[in-house]
Amino acid sequence: MLPKFASVIAKTREEALSWLSSLENPRIIAGGTDLMVKMRAGKQYNHVIDVAGVPELLTLTETDEGLSLGPAITHARLSISEPIIRNARSLALACGLVGSPQIRNMGTIGGNLANASPAADSIPPLLIHDAVLVLESREARRRVPLEEVIVAPYVTSIDRKELLSSIEINPLRGYREGYRRVAKRATWAISRLGVAFAIREDKGRFADVKLAIGSCTPMPFRPKKVEDLLRGAEKSEVIITEAIRMALEEIKLISGIRPSYAYKLPVLQGILEEVLRG
């Protein structure tokens, strides 16, 4: 049984914003795959605002500047979306690995971000695409990089009165891009390790490298010093070895030594070797 709450179904963005501002202790619901589980475990909200059917939150637009993703778009839809496969392949791949078919048909990209799990599959790909979240309330509108929105595991800086109204990402074209993950089973499993990568090479050099690692540290992160080291460097075993050493050091610096690192770090090393060697 779920705790008692009142629910409203928003038909427009305006309506959702107005309810967020006027209702006491509100919570946005879209797919419900995380929130329903939390409420069943006892989490109390006075009002639940369902935004899954709000047209403005379901649109995907592609412009010269980039892509804008409606946060209520499901993982299933993103995983087969042609503009996503073309501009952000790692995101399409990661969305296709989230949970199970049912979870992907229900769960949304916005919900995955707002839940802010260290193991969220969609977050590393969004990080390499420099995702910026548009957060709106009745009074204000702000644009915040995803990296700044997640402040701790399962904690974001999104205010209770704010609505995530879109996710803006930079397309990456001409990159070798993908998402690799390790989990206890091939499907319906929480990622124990997730790596999003986009690599552009030119005449034996790394022209540009973007990496994001999930499920290793409290929040998925981009090892930017490693990216800096590789950018412009000649592609060689020496530089790859050094880059991986730096990445592993950075993880240990962020989290200290954790029991799972006995297997995670060697596995991560293997994945990074494969990814960088290409």
Next chain:
Amino acid sequence: MKTISFVLNGKKTSIEVDDNETLLGALRERLGITSVKEGCGIGECGTCTVLVDDEPHYSCLTLASKANGRDIKTVEYLSSSGALHPLQEAFIKSGAVQCGYCTPGMLLCAYSLLLKNADPDARDIKEAISGNLCRCTGYIQIEEAIKNAAEICKCDR
């Protein structure tokens, strides 16, 4: 309370539901459809699977109000003509049913797969039922039944 209207197994249906009621609860308690079951209640087992606009969803994690305006199918739909669906026949023939608890969810996921893909390979079939647990058969018989039903459905076209 809210009044919701939706198509249930091909028939227009209107019911009153509580704000905090799940679709699973509404189907079982208000409409008497007990083929939809609560196994885990947290979206990890698939026994509560229903089709929403022909796509599998976990009804235990779905607010009942979300069904408004949608097409909802439970396993009863498959035999609504009076005869068993080829999938159901194939499940019987392959011994894909033991305790039966997972069967309605498995059948709905298989049905949804065949709507989109008339010629699924072993991998497609495994993927389609990957959100549903069976603790009896070991899956082999279920996969075989879906493969056989796909062949029969193809011949029927």
